[in-house]
Structure formats: structure tokens, C-alpha cells
Amino acid sequence: MEDPTEEEEDQFSKLPDPVIIDILSLLSTFEAVQMSILSKRLRRMWYSLPVLCFHDCSDGGFFDLRKFNKFVQTCLEKTRKNDLLNVTDTPLTKIEFVLRQPQKKSVTDDLYYVRLWRLQSVSLPSLASLNLERVKLNDEALHKLVLGSPCLKELILDDCEGISRPIISSLSLKLLEAHSEYDEVTFHVGAANLESFLGTGVAAYFEFGLSSYGTLRELSLIRSRFADWWLEELFLKLPLLERGGPHLSRRIAKGLQLSPAHSQASRGEDKYAIIR
Amino acid sequence: MSSSSTTTTTTRLLMLKASDGVTFEVEEAVATKLGAINNMVEEEGSEDLICLPNVNGKFLGMVLEWCKKHANNNTNSDKGNDEVNKWWDKEFVMDLDQNTLYHLLMAADYLSGTELVDLLTEKVASMIRGKKVEEIRETFKIKSDFLPGQEEEIRKKNSWAFE
Numbered sequence: 001m002e003d004p005t006e007e008e009e010d011q012f013s014k015l016p017d018p019v020i021i022d023i024l025s026l027l028s029t030f031e032a033v034q035m036s037i038l039s040k041r042l043r044r045m046w047y048s049l050p051v052l053c054f055h056d057c058s059d060g061g062f063f064d065l066r067k068f069n070k071f072v073q074t075c076l077e078k079t080r081k082n083d084l085l086n087v088t089d090t091p092l093t094k095i096e097f098v099l100r101q102p103q104k105k106s107v108t109d110d111l112y113y114v115r116l117w118r119l120q121s122v123s124l125p126s127l128a129s130l131n132l133e134r135v136k137l138n139d140e141a142l143h144k145l146v147l148g149s150p151c152l153k154e155l156i157l158d159d160c161e162g163i164s165r166p167i168i169s170s171l172s173l174k175l176l177e178a179h180s181e182y183d184e185v186t187f188h189v190g191a192a193n194l195e196s197f198l199g200t201g202v203a204a205y206f207e208f209g210l211s212s213y214g215t216l217r218e219l220s221l222i223r224s225r226f227a228d229w230w231l232e233e234l235f236l237k238l239p240l241l242e243r244g245g246p247h248l249s250r251r252i253a254k255g256l257q258l259s260p261a262h263s264q265a266s267r268g269e270d271k272y273a274i275i276r
Numbered sequence: 277m278s279s280s281s282t283t284t285t286t287t288r289l290l291m292l293k294a295s296d297g298v299t300f301e302v303e304e305a306v307a308t309k310l311g312a313i314n315n316m317v318e319e320e321g322s323e324d325l326i327c328l329p330n331v332n333g334k335f336l337g338m339v340l341e342w343c344k345k346h347a348n349n350n351t352n353s354d355k356g357n358d359e360v361n362k363w364w365d366k367e368f369v370m371d372l373d374q375n376t377l378y379h380l381l382m383a384a385d386y387l388s389g390t391e392l393v394d395l396l397t398e399k400v401a402s403m404i405r406g407k408k409v410e411e412i413r414e415t416f417k418i419k420s421d422f423l424p425g426q427e428e429e430i431r432k433k434n435s436w437a438f439e
Binding site: 009010011012013014015016018019022023026027030031033034035036037038039040041042043058067070071074 | 374393409413416418436
């Protein structure tokens with residue numbers, strides 16, 4: 001403003017550390033690490049980011065798988081987050097693994113972070129968001145991850161390999177998205193404070209346990225298989241979704257979105273109108 | 277201030293004075309979108325004039341414009357309004373030049389306008405995504421303070437990241 005040469009100045013580097021950390025936290029870990037070559041100050045900034053975000057693809061296509069694995073492993077080692085699952089003061093707020101490229105099982109097994117799931121105990125006191133896409137894990141590991149994350153607000157599980165009857169039990173969880181297209185998975189959900197739920201894929205089934213979901217405002221089941229009785233039972237647990245007549249009329253629910261794949265319902269599909 | 281704060285529901289007005297002396301008269305509900313001002317109002321109670329020596333009038337005006345837009349929908353938080361605000365936000369940051377972006381971000385950070393900081397940091401992140409290191413350096417005019425050859429050495433040592 002006062003200085004006419006300001007336009008040419010490096011204003012990025014004048015931002016305070018917390019703001020730069022905010023910015024880097026919005027990038028993938030790969031992008032954040034790339035920034036480290038820009039200046040001495042940025043050199044080690046990525047070490048202290050509260051986010052781990054690994055995608056095996058970028059705008060330019062897939063990363064070389066072996067290099068990608070090496071990258072993930074080195075990042076975890078360097079930031080000492082390789083023992084993140086049994087360290088109690090890990091300030092991680094977000095973990096994201098998005099694997100899109102076709103992988104051979106043998107390669108996946110070697111992945112360093114797959115071994116993470118095998119640790120004894122998990123404690124991620126600040127973790128608010130967990131997004132796993134096509135990551136190989138198992139029921140027990142997922143259960144432990146969720147139990148060890150008392151602040152978890154957002155959980156996205158997209159076609160994860162190796163799970164069959166996972167228990168998702170959390171009082172902090174607000175948003176849950178579960179997707180399974182190939183392997184049959186029955187998600188046992190026990191999250192009494194859930195506000196939004198999205199279930200998709202013909203291989204995903206859901207059990208909502210006994211508790212009532214008094215805060216659930218949005219429910220979407222897309223390309224899901226379910227029976228009428230299942231839906232009827234579900235509605236009993238969802239007081240916020242207004243229930244209309246016995247035939248699930250158009251007025252049944254505000255915030256409900258259904259689009260069954262091959263509904264096992266016998267009364268036709270047209271009644272599952274999308275109501276917003 | 278001689279005027280005592282009223283206990284009725286009439287909206288209270290605050291005067292905000294920027295570093296260059298420019299003053300803004302805004303509703304309390306608008307100004308308290310900023311955490312720092314909210315704290316001052318709560319602490320100082322009846323004080324109606326707030327001096328902000330770290331923020332220039334031009335940028336304070338923009339920050340307040342954002343606050344005004346986002347204060348209204350507290351009472352009316354339906355989905356349609358959310359969408360409208362998202363569009364508005366998008367327009368708000370779309371054509372910001374780097375100088376303005378920098379000063380807005382500094383002002384928003386100083387005034388603890390968390391949501392506005394989120395919006396602006398996301399804008400900066402979007403300017404980084406998908407770019408090569410040299411393009412990022414060029415975009416933000418970040419000068420390398422490494423010794424000659426040091427950068428090359430770092431690249432070599434960290435081939436796991438830079439190959």
C-alpha cells in the first residue's frame with residue numbers, strides 16, 4: 001500500500017507461520033513437500049503439518065507406484081508419524097489415503113502404511129477427519145482407529161479392501177460415508193450423534209444397532225440394496241426425518257435421498273422419491 | 277462514549293477505526309463475526325469506538341463487506357442461503373491480486389476472522405495446486421535463500437520426493 005514496489009515483493013514469505021501452516025495443510029503431502037525446496041524457512045515446515053494426505057494420482061496421472069510407496073514411507077519416517085498410532089500426543093487432525101490406481105495384491109501388502117494398521121493400540125486425540133479410499137485394512141484395525149480417535153467428526157470409507165463386518169462405533173462422528181462396490185461389507189454403525197450419512201454401492205449393507213439417531217438430518221442411500229422392513233425399522237430410529245404414511249410416501253422424509261439399485265422391496269421403486 | 281448501551285433489542289452500532297484514520301460504522305452482529313472484535317466487545321462492554329492500528333482502511337472495508345454478507349445468514353441457515361454465500365465467496369476471492377490477497381489475509385488473521393482466513397488460505401492453496409516448484413516460485417516471487425548449489429544438493433539427497 002505505501003510501498004509501490006510491494007507488488008514485486010515476496011509476500012507469501014511474509015505470512016506468519018500459522019497461516020503458512022494452514023495453507024500447506026490444505027495441500028496434499030506431496031505438494032507440501034515440494035514447497036520445501038523454495039526457501040530455508042519452508043524447508044522443514046511440512047514436518048509440523050497436522051495433516052497426512054496421500055493420493056497416488058495427481059492431475060498429471062498416476063504416480064509411479066514404487067516411488068509413491070517410497071514417498072509415503074519416507075514422509076512417515078521423517079515426521080516420526082510412523083508410530084502415529086501409538087503416540088498419544090500426535091496432533092494429527094486429518095488422515096487421507098486415496099489410492100486410485102490398480103494395484104496388485106503383493107504390492108499393496110508391502111505398503112508401509114498397511115503395516116500401520118497392525119499396531120496394537122491407536123491414539124489420535126486430535127483426529128477429526130479420516131478418509132480412506134481403496135486402502136487395504138481389516139475390521140479390527142478400523143475399529144481400533146475409530147475407537148482411538150475420540151474427536152473424529154468425518155469418516156469416509158471408499159471401497160476399502162479387507163473389511164467385511166466393520167464396527168464403526170463413535171460418539172463424536174457427525175458425517176459418515178461408506179461405499180462398497182465389489183466386496184460385500186456390512187457396516188455396523190453405532191454413532192448416536194451422526195448428522196449425515198451416505199451409503200453407496202451394491203455391495204454395502206448397513207446395520208444401525210439399537211440406539212436412536214436423534215441428530216441425523218441427512219440420509220442418502222444410493223445404489224443400495226435394502227428391504228422395505230429394513231427401511232421401516234431404520235425410520236423408527238430417525239426422529240428428525242419426518243415419517244409419513246405406511247407406504248413411505250413422498251412426504252416421508254425431509255433430507256432423505258434414496259435410489260436403490262435392485263431394491264429387494266416388493267412394492268416397486270417409484271415410491272423412493274428423492275426429497276430434499 | 278456518552279451514549280449508554282441500550283438493553284432493548286435495537287441493533288448496536290460500533291465504530292471501527294483503521295490505521296489510516298478511516299472509520300466504519302457497523303452493526304455489532306456484523307463486526308463480531310471477527311473473533312478479535314467479539315472479544316473486545318465482551319471485555320470492554322460499552323466501548324463503541326474500536327481502533328485497529330494494524331489494518332488499513334481499504335482492507336478493513338473489504339473484511340467488513342465479507343462479514344456483512346455472512347452475518348445475515350446466522351439466523352437463516354437453510355441450504356439455499358449456503359449456496360448463495362458460496363457463490364458470493366467465490367466471486368469475492370476470484371480476482372484478488374496477490375497484494376490484496378496478502379493484506380486481506382493478514383487483516384483476517386489479525387482480527388481472528390476464522391472463516392475468512394479459511395476462505396483466503398484456500399485461495400492461496402488453489403494457486404499452488406498442480407504447479408511445479410519453479411512455477412510456484414514464479415507465482416509468489418519466492419526468492420531462494422539457499423547457497424549456490426545447496427538446492428541441487430537437497431534435491432539429490434531427497435530423491436524420494438523430488439525425482
